[in-house]
Amino acid sequence: MPDALYQRYLKALDTHLDHRAACTTCTNSRRCREGGRLWDAFTRSQDAYLERQRSQRGKPNSR
Ligand SMILES: [Zn+2]
Numbered sequence: 001m002p003d004a005l006y007q008r009y010l011k012a013l014d015t016h017l018d019h020r021a022a023c024t025t026c027t028n029s030r031r032c033r034e035g036g037r038l039w040d041a042f043t044r045s046q047d048a049y050l051e052r053q054r055s056q057r058g059k060p061n062s063r
Pocket of ligand 1: 019020023024025026031032033034035036
């Protein structure tokens with residue numbers, strides 16, 4: 001079953017890592033403008049994904 005939220009999360013992570021590998025400005029503690037934007041997009045999609053995981057687990061009788 002395709003999972004749009006999860007796919008977006010993986011894609012955002014991938015995009016960020018690609019930039020991180022290619023960018024000479026970005027480090028683990030410091031990001032360039034584009035790196036910051038990509039990191040932001042990644043954390044947002046990660047939050048959305050994890051939040052959904054939480055709400056699914058919290059539902060009674062979901063299995
Ligand atoms: Zn960068």
